[in-house]
Amino acid sequence: MKDIFNFIVSSWDVTEHFIVNWLIVGVIGPFAYMKAFRLTGELANGFGRVAILMKIIHWIIRLGIYFSVVWILKGAIFVISFPITIIGVNSPRFWSSIIAGIVLLLISVKTKSESNMNNKLFWK
Secondary structure, eight states, rough: OOOHHHHHHTTSOOOOHHHHHHHHHHHHHHHHHHHHHHHHHHHHHHHHHOHHHHHHHHHHHHHHHHHHHHHHHHHHHHHHHHHHHHHHSSSHHHHHHHHHHHHHHHHHHHHHHHHHSSSSOOOO
16 A cells, blocks of 8 residues: 555645755655554544554545645735735746745644654654
């Protein structure tokens, strides 16, 4: 399942700047994992703890969260780039990508601090 997820995710970039894209995807991964882990745990109480079913549900939720966050970030980068263009900054999409990435990182850190999960994430 992980290989399928990585194949699908690798074909859909957040921004055209590969370094910024790599950093943003590095933040989206643990965020999507954390949310999918929590939702799968809540669903397990209703469906029972069938391992293969929970694994499939986890990856489907994780993929959905990833695509949702990427879609929201693409929209945010588009909207943020307009005021930056008016100011006259060179490469407004690059700077709007940086701003969106920083906001995503802050949201992820806040979510992590409120979570009880201490394993399988890039930071502890």
